[in-house]
Amino acid sequence: MKSVRISLVLALILAFAFVSATKADNHQSQSLTIVWAEWDPANYLQELSKDFTAETGIAVDVIQIPWPNFQDKVFTAFVGKSDLYDIVIGDSQWLGRNSQGENYINLTDWINENIDVDAIYGPAMTAFAEYPKGSGTYWALPAEVDAAGYVYRKDLFEDPKEMVAFEKKYGYALAPPKTYDQLRDIAEFFTRPDDDLYGIATWYSKEYDGITMGFQQVMWSFGGTYGDAETYKVAGHLNSDDAAKALEFYTDLLQFAPPDAPNYYWAETLNAYNSGKVAMAMNYFAFFPGVLNPEVNKISHDKSGFFIAPAGPKGHYISIGGQGMSISSFSKNKDIAKQYMKWFMQKPVQEKWAALGGFTPHKEVLQSDTFKMASPFNKAFAESFPYLRDFWAVPEYAELLAACQTHWNAAISKIKTPKEALDAIAREHEEIFEDAGYYDE
Amino acid sequence: MSDYQLKMAFIMPTMILLILMNIFPLLWSLYLSFHRYKASMPAAPRFIGVRNYARLLQDPEIWGYFQTTAYFVLLAVAAQFFIGFGLALLLNREFRYKGFITTLLLLPMMLSPVVVGLFWRFILFSDNSGLLNFFLSPVLKSPIGWTTHPKVAMLAVVIVDTWMWSPFMMLIALAGLSAVPKYLYEAADVDRASAWFKFRWITLPLVSPLLLIALLFRTMDAFKMFDIVYVLTREGGPGTATETVSMNLYKLAFRNYNTGKACAMAYILLIIIVALSNIYVKYLNRVKGEA
Numbered sequence: 001m002k003s004v005r006i007s008l009v010l011a012l013i014l015a016f017a018f019v020s021a022t023k024a025d026n027h028q029s030q031s032l033t034i035v036w037a038e039w040d041p042a043n044y045l046q047e048l049s050k051d052f053t054a055e056t057g058i059a060v061d062v063i064q065i066p067w068p069n070f071q072d073k074v075f076t077a078f079v080g081k082s083d084l085y086d087i088v089i090g091d092s093q094w095l096g097r098n099s100q101g102e103n104y105i106n107l108t109d110w111i112n113e114n115i116d117v118d119a120i121y122g123p124a125m126t127a128f129a130e131y132p133k134g135s136g137t138y139w140a141l142p143a144e145v146d147a148a149g150y151v152y153r154k155d156l157f158e159d160p161k162e163m164v165a166f167e168k169k170y171g172y173a174l175a176p177p178k179t180y181d182q183l184r185d186i187a188e189f190f191t192r193p194d195d196d197l198y199g200i201a202t203w204y205s206k207e208y209d210g211i212t213m214g215f216q217q218v219m220w221s222f223g224g225t226y227g228d229a230e231t232y233k234v235a236g237h238l239n240s241d242d243a244a245k246a247l248e249f250y251t252d253l254l255q256f257a258p259p260d261a262p263n264y265y266w267a268e269t270l271n272a273y274n275s276g277k278v279a280m281a282m283n284y285f286a287f288f289p290g291v292l293n294p295e296v297n298k299i300s301h302d303k304s305g306f307f308i309a310p311a312g313p314k315g316h317y318i319s320i321g322g323q324g325m326s327i328s329s330f331s332k333n334k335d336i337a338k339q340y341m342k343w344f345m346q347k348p349v350q351e352k353w354a355a356l357g358g359f360t361p362h363k364e365v366l367q368s369d370t371f372k373m374a375s376p377f378n379k380a381f382a383e384s385f386p387y388l389r390d391f392w393a394v395p396e397y398a399e400l401l402a403a404c405q406t407h408w409n410a411a412i413s414k415i416k417t418p419k420e421a422l423d424a425i426a427r428e429h430e431e432i433f434e435d436a437g438y439y440d441e
Numbered sequence: 442m443s444d445y446q447l448k449m450a451f452i453m454p455t456m457i458l459l460i461l462m463n464i465f466p467l468l469w470s471l472y473l474s475f476h477r478y479k480a481s482m483p484a485a486p487r488f489i490g491v492r493n494y495a496r497l498l499q500d501p502e503i504w505g506y507f508q509t510t511a512y513f514v515l516l517a518v519a520a521q522f523f524i525g526f527g528l529a530l531l532l533n534r535e536f537r538y539k540g541f542i543t544t545l546l547l548l549p550m551m552l553s554p555v556v557v558g559l560f561w562r563f564i565l566f567s568d569n570s571g572l573l574n575f576f577l578s579p580v581l582k583s584p585i586g587w588t589t590h591p592k593v594a595m596l597a598v599v600i601v602d603t604w605m606w607s608p609f610m611m612l613i614a615l616a617g618l619s620a621v622p623k624y625l626y627e628a629a630d631v632d633r634a635s636a637w638f639k640f641r642w643i644t645l646p647l648v649s650p651l652l653l654i655a656l657l658f659r660t661m662d663a664f665k666m667f668d669i670v671y672v673l674t675r676e677g678g679p680g681t682a683t684e685t686v687s688m689n690l691y692k693l694a695f696r697n698y699n700t701g702k703a704c705a706m707a708y709i710l711l712i713i714i715v716a717l718s719n720i721y722v723k724y725l726n727r728v729k730g731e732a
Contacts, residue, residue, distance in 0.1 A: 068675075072695060079480050079698070101482045193583065206678035260567070262589040262679050395482065399697040406502075410680025413591045424502065431496070435477065 031059040032336050035074060036089040036323070038064035041144050041286050044356040045089075051352070052343055058336055067266070068207045071398070078103040078330070086331040087340065089143050089323045091209075095131040097395040104139045104326040105334065111138045114342050121145065124361040127390050128324030139326055141341055142361035144286065146321030147384040148217060148309055149377065151273060151291050152176055152280045155303040156190060165189075176307035180218065180249060183280075183310050187256035190279035199256035201272040201281040205265035206409040209401055212391065214282065215250050215408055217319045220389055221312025222246035226400075227429065232438040234429040239422035242314060247411055247418035254412055262413060276300065282309070284321040285381040289357055292376065306377040308384045320388040322359060396432050403428040474704035481698035493705035502681070503689070503706075507713075509677075510685040513598060514663040520603040521659055525610025526652065530644075532611070533618040543615075550608040558672030561601045562588065566673070588674050591682035598683050601669050606662075610655050617651035618644065650729050657721040664714055667691060686710055 034049075036042040042064045049060035063085070065073050071091070077084050078101065090098065098104040107129075111117065117125060120142060126133055128142040156162055157174055166174035170185045177183040187199025203214030219225075224243025227234035237243075254261055258277050260268070266283050270290050273281035276299035285306075294301045309318045325344070327337045343349060350362035354371050359381065365371055372379050392400050403425050411421035433439060442450070474493055476486035497503050532543055549557065565573050566587035574584040587597045621644060629639045667687040670677050676692070677684030690710065694703035 075481060075698070076695070097481065103481075205675065206680070207675050259584055259586055260589050262586070263675060399699060402692055402696055406681060406684070409678055410682075413589075413679035413682065415591050415680035415682060428502075 034087040035085040093397040100395040140324030143325040148319040201269040201278040210265040219246040220317035223314035239426040306380040318387040470704040478701040480700040524607040528611040529614035554668035613655035617648035
């Protein structure tokens with residue numbers, strides 16, 4: 001009798017274990033986990049994905065990680081070969097590292113067979129999906145296409161008294177700036193510390209890629225570059241006189257920003273603008289819904305205008321933002337992930353994505369009047385497109401970025417002169433490229 | 442089972458755990474420090490001799506981080522020593538609510554460094570809405586850039602670390618003070634010794650071995666400063682003003698995934714900490730011998 005009881009208990013335990021395992025397996029095969037940074041577009045994607053779930057019955061969970069920890073957390077998961085994430089919506093700079101590190105699966109054949117690449121905005125495909133550039137090898141599909149842009153206080157810019165005073169002082173009409181010189185004039189004009197008003201809020205932060213994304217577009221527009229894309233030589237490019245002038249300009253601009261501006265990244269610039277502290281603020285367009293929200297911006301939600309980043313003396317370049325959608329090599333749901341990405345790239349889904357507030361990579365949707373009129377900043381966003389440029393997307397990008405962050409932040413903090421900071425970055429970048437074997441031939 | 446087998450059965454699990462968790466990583470990281478290796482890339486480690494060490498020791502930036510760390514250790518440990526010992530002297534007497542006040546003073550030490558960093562960053566040091574700048578606003582023309590001014594940021598880190606760890610110094614000193622025999626003070630009183638004389642020739646010699654141990658712990662810990670810097674001054678900013686060696690080591694290891702170089706740096710740091718500790722221990726032994 002005793003042995004019968006034991007057998008029964010064992011059978012029950014085994015049955016329970018089997019049912020649980022099957023259940024867990026079923027559950028896993030019917031859900032998809034997407035990881036993205038913590039911001040509004042991730043909320044839009046979660047909302048959009050409800051349609052996918054309704055169509056397929058597959059649950060989609062968009063995990064959001066705060067920006068400063070986004071890269072660290074995702075990369076740590078990759079190092080641990082974790083299957084925690086099925087789809088990773090990562091920065092364009094991550095492509096080199098995650099493709100060569102075998103963290104992303106190669107999607108070239110699948111994309112060529114399943115996706116209408118011609119329908120996707122070309123530069124977005126290059127920036128967010130292709131590595132090496134121009135190779136036709138794809139590791140992602142563009143998910144969110146973004147650019148750095150500016151928001152300004154229309155109530156200040158269009159105030160007759162301010163307009164007269166500005167024209168009297170600078171000799172031209174007060175309007176959204178077209179050049180960096182004009183940007184400086186306007187920032188100076190509106191800097192009134194006694195009224196707790198400052199001219200500009202832009203990115204100076206040492207966190208993640210803050211100051212680099214803020215400054216690089218100024219550097220390019222002043223004639224500086226990161227280096228020769230063919231030879232990977234940096235000296236003479238990154239520490240050129242043009243780049244030094246650009247860094248001097250960017251450091252000088254800090255005097256027209258609030259006192260805590262050396263810590264500003266996107267959240268702080270947004271807060272500074274929404275609290276009425278600054279006349280102009282730079283941010284990625286994807287963050288601008290936060291400016292129009294009356295609950296967050298009680299001062300100027302209905303008095304805000306938008307303009308594209310100004311041109312410099314030697315060109316017009318803007319930092320690219322946004323991310324591509326890749327499939328983790330360690331995902332156990334690769335087929336479902338592909339199914340989701342194919343669904344996501346359909347025109348009607350892209351239209352809904354744009355309507356929710358996402359910046360679509362779909363060429364036709366992007367260029368439609370409906371998209372341009374969908375929000376007050378979409379027009380400036382669309383205008384920014386021809387001027388977009390990106391940071392290095394090589395596997396060593398994180399090291400290159402860390403050097404820029406440290407030394408450029410040291411320059412704006414007056415710990416180093418612009419020339420010293422640029423020389424230090426150039427030296428470190430060449431060391432990184434040398435170690436990685438770029439100069440071997 | 443023989444006695445020997447029984448002993449081994451008890452010891453082996455701990456030994457295996459120790460070897461796996463402590464000894465193996467130590468040796469593996471030493472091995473990696475002589476290799477070019479990135480944990481984020483599939484390529485196997487490639488032997489490069491002492492190149493990682495040479496690169497690090499030739500890098501002027503690294504020496505800057507060591508200087509920053511030394512500066513921090515000196516300021517923070519000195520402040521903690523004087524404040525902690527001062528508090529211990531004040532508490533080493535009987536008064537009302539002594540237990541309650543001692544518990545209150547010990548609270549900062551029990552908090553997580555990340556919580557402490559965030560608390561100070563947003564509540565007290567914020568340029569715009571921080572309490573410190575609010576209280577100082579009547580006497581200041583413009584708010585102090587606690588975490589944005591390169592010369593003030595280090596002071597901010599020292600203040601936070603001192604706030605957090607002075608109680609530790611206090612606790613150890615208090616233990617030492619309470620162990621000083623009362624009859625020595627009574628004998629000194631009979632001889633009409635001054636307060637300074639009693640402190641210099643009775644209190645200090647008897648408490649100094651414990652104080653040195655506290656100093657040793659704090660120095661070793663301060664040398665590894667990472668968490669407060671990471672949170673409070675956002676990864677050692679502004680610029681490199683508060684970037685300690687450990688902060689830079691974190692970036693090398695987990696931001697850049699330059700694993701080989703990070704291991705080499707960790708060993709350089711380890712050697713320095715061991716050397717410093719040895720100096721302390723030698724001095725401690727001398728003091729013990731005198732006492």
